[in-house]
Amino acid sequence: MATIISLSLLGISLTPFYQSLAAEDAKNLTGKGNITYETSDIETPPVDPEHPEKVVDPGTEYTKTTGLLRFDMIPAFHFGAQEISKKDMVYSVNAQLFMDDTPARPNYIQITDNRGTLDGWEVSVKQDTPFESQKDKTKILKGAVLSFDKQWLNSTMPKDTQPTVMKDAIKMDEVGASYPIAKAEQGKGAGTWVIPFGSTGEVEGQEKTLSPLLNADGKPVTDASFNNKPIYKNSGIQLFVPGAIQKDPVKYKTVLTWTLSELS
Numbered sequence: 001m002a003t004i005i006s007l008s009l010l011g012i013s014l015t016p017f018y019q020s021l022a023a024e025d026a027k028n029l030t031g032k033g034n035i036t037y038e039t040s041d042i043e044t045p046p047v048d049p050e051h052p053e054k055v056v057d058p059g060t061e062y063t064k065t066t067g068l069l070r071f072d073m074i075p076a077f078h079f080g081a082q083e084i085s086k087k088d089m090v091y092s093v094n095a096q097l098f099m100d101d102t103p104a105r106p107n108y109i110q111i112t113d114n115r116g117t118l119d120g121w122e123v124s125v126k127q128d129t130p131f132e133s134q135k136d137k138t139k140i141l142k143g144a145v146l147s148f149d150k151q152w153l154n155s156t157m158p159k160d161t162q163p164t165v166m167k168d169a170i171k172m173d174e175v176g177a178s179y180p181i182a183k184a185e186q187g188k189g190a191g192t193w194v195i196p197f198g199s200t201g202e203v204e205g206q207e208k209t210l211s212p213l214l215n216a217d218g219k220p221v222t223d224a225s226f227n228n229k230p231i232y233k234n235s236g237i238q239l240f241v242p243g244a245i246q247k248d249p250v251k252y253k254t255v256l257t258w259t260l261s262e263l264s
Helices: none
Strands: 009-014 018-020 030-032 035-040 069-075 089-094 108-113 121-127 145-148 170-172 178-184 191-196 210-212 232-241 256-262
Touching: 069 256, 108 121, 121 170, 170 178, 178 191
Parallel strands: none
Antiparallel strands: 009 035, 069 108, 089 232, 108 191, 121 178, 121 256, 145 170, 145 232, 210 232
């Protein structure tokens, strides 16, 4: 699964405080001081979507962009290996795991706006291709629909600068169509923001969407790519596959394009 992205950050420079004497025998001194802020495109590392003050290590399977307005993290989405079924099925995505001691979290994207203009931005996503076999593109999951739900915003920035997210579930039932995810009006959205899809249930006001993946014996299934951490499923992102369509024992993939744009 591939993705396309773009985003940003900021740095600070200080000039020294100084004093000037009006006369050698002056009893009162006047002082001057100033500070200059400069835009910066220094990389912002991924943060914990439920505790954004904490930097995390999601491994290497994510993409990012550079610039003053950018995506810091766009993850890949995995739905795992499934048995072929003639029934309509809904599969939940594997939740985000980390290489450090951070537990499983809802899948999320991360955005930084360090332009310093407060001009606003918006995020959308588009499915470029159907779910298809990479070896034989005639093998397609016809009618498969990817959906995003339970999206919310988190940041260390003030609440009154918070962008808005789509409240309803986003069902991507048209390949090639663009679906809005979030929008920061003018005056909002500066700094770093995460948009999680779902929650562990540990954040006030957010519905729990994560549950452990268990094998037939009721034991946790682990992921060797993340130091054998237990896999969790996240119902915040799901894939619907009709039962009546042809399914072959192959890996199906799609391409998502994420767009972060300035408000016009």
